[in-house]
Amino acid sequence: MAGIKVFTSVWVSNPKEKTMKFFITGGAGFIGSHLAERLSAEGHAVTVLDDLSTGSLKDMKALAGHPQFKFVEGSILDKDLVRLHTGTCDRVIHLAAAVGVRRILKEPLASLKVNVDGSGIVLNACAEFGRPILLASTSEVYGKNEADSLCEDSDSILGSSSIERWSYATAKKLDEFLGLAYHATRGIPVTITRFFNIVGPRQSSRYGMVLPAFVRSALANEPIRVFGDGRQTRNFTYVDDCIEALMRLLKNPKAAGQLFNVGGLEEISILELAERVKVATHSSSSIVTVPYDQAYPEGGFEDMRRRVPCICKIEALTGWTPTNSLSAIIEKTIRFERSRTCDEPRSYRAPVQAPNILPSLAAQGVNYLRA
Numbered sequence: 001m002a003g004i005k006v007f008t009s010v011w012v013s014n015p016k017e018k019t020m021k022f023f024i025t026g027g028a029g030f031i032g033s034h035l036a037e038r039l040s041a042e043g044h045a046v047t048v049l050d051d052l053s054t055g056s057l058k059d060m061k062a063l064a065g066h067p068q069f070k071f072v073e074g075s076i077l078d079k080d081l082v083r084l085h086t087g088t089c090d091r092v093i094h095l096a097a098a099v100g101v102r103r104i105l106k107e108p109l110a111s112l113k114v115n116v117d118g119s120g121i122v123l124n125a126c127a128e129f130g131r132p133i134l135l136a137s138t139s140e141v142y143g144k145n146e147a148d149s150l151c152e153d154s155d156s157i158l159g160s161s162s163i164e165r166w167s168y169a170t171a172k173k174l175d176e177f178l179g180l181a182y183h184a185t186r187g188i189p190v191t192i193t194r195f196f197n198i199v200g201p202r203q204s205s206r207y208g209m210v211l212p213a214f215v216r217s218a219l220a221n222e223p224i225r226v227f228g229d230g231r232q233t234r235n236f237t238y239v240d241d242c243i244e245a246l247m248r249l250l251k252n253p254k255a256a257g258q259l260f261n262v263g264g265l266e267e268i269s270i271l272e273l274a275e276r277v278k279v280a281t282h283s284s285s286s287i288v289t290v291p292y293d294q295a296y297p298e299g300g301f302e303d304m305r306r307r308v309p310c311i312c313k314i315e316a317l318t319g320w321t322p323t324n325s326l327s328a329i330i331e332k333t334i335r336f337e338r339s340r341t342c343d344e345p346r347s348y349r350a351p352v353q354a355p356n357i358l359p360s361l362a363a364q365g366v367n368y369l370r371a
């Protein structure tokens with residue numbers, strides 16, 4: 001590759017020998033906050049950039065007082081801000097995105113801008129400064145492909161452009177192409193992960209996140225609402241397993257330039273999931289099916305029947321397989337929802353104002369910067 005500057009990954013295998021500076025976009029979100037905690041616990045410096053549209057500073061509480069942790073409120077659409085923090089870190093983890101079916105349907109243009117333009121800005125900054133990047137994609141890119149086992153090179157079968165639901169998968173697929181093109185043409189180590197329904201503590205029950213929604217309804221003895229006929233299936237992955245997969249990929253230079261599925265092994269129909277949640281919570285809830293046109297009256301929705309991952313590739317490279325069974329995932333989610341003291345679930349809000357929690361977090365020592 002004459003004329004191409006190749007940046008090699010500088011991760012060392014024993015994090016105690018050398019620590020690094022990570023820049024996590026979307027790090028106040030569900031997956032990002034867990035990852036920030038894990039990296040900080042291993043002694044790395046972490047800077048999070050988040051506009052708090054679906055993320056929450058409350059989920060950063062465990063990082064309060066950590067001298068090497070910094071939170072920056074701002075958007076990945078702010079090129080200067082992204083350049084500033086990319087230029088001063090060792091590695092970038094790009095998780096920021098407009099997520100959740102409801103947000104995508106409600107704000108199609110703004111969502112596309114974040115998911116396409118925002119990722120372009122982050123990748124461009126990585127190319128400028130030669131920073132390795134791990135980029136989050138989604139199993140949604142497989143669309144309506146109902147294969148028994150979806151491999152990374154399986155086809156994407158996406159629905160019509162007039163159905164807005166597919167804009168999220170299309171944007172993420174474009175991010176993948178961009179990432180691979182930056183790797184091929186600029187030599188940037190780009191690793192891409194396709195997540196399959198990651199679940200666990202701190203996940204919002206709004207915007208189509210099914211397991212926390214079922215658990216909350218069951219604990220309140222309210223009807224558990226199953227969209228469609230409930231025979232669509234999914235494979236759930238516990239967040240700790242997801243973080244372990246990310247850590248292994250981050251530590252492996254051979255992951256650069258490649259895509260990896262990160263998904264659980266047990267396939268379950270959504271109706272059966274509702275039943276298992278009901279039994280496990282000893283709930284008196286009824287289980288009701290809700291036609292899609294009632295669940296999403298704004299239109300623009302179409303479901304996929306199944307989405308089963310093949311995880312051979314990540315397993316062969318890193319030895320990773322998920323360790324939490326579906327029963328354990330359900331149990332842990334129930335335990336978390338029961339212990340949740342304070343609040344309403346995180347939900348999308350326009351990213352305009354710092355939340356009230358800031359003074360208390362600042363007092364606890366969270367390094368907070370507003371862009």
Ligand SMILES: NC(=O)c1ccc[n+]([C@@H]2O[C@H](COP(=O)([O-])OP(=O)(O)OC[C@H]3O[C@@H](n4cnc5c(N)ncnc54)[C@H](O)[C@@H]3O)[C@@H](O)[C@H]2O)c1
Nearest residue numbers: 026029030031050051053054055075076096097138195198
């Ligand atoms: N959780 C899953 O099951 C799942 C599945 C597939 C893919 N993913 C991907 O993983 C990543 C993390 O998802 P998550 O489940 O933690 O969702 P999340 O909503 O909890 O996290 C996304 C974070 O990005 C932030 N954000 C949104 N727009 C931003 C902007 N313009 N600038 C800065 N920050 C912004 C949000 O405030 C939030 O904190 C996303 O890229 C998502 O597409 C997640």
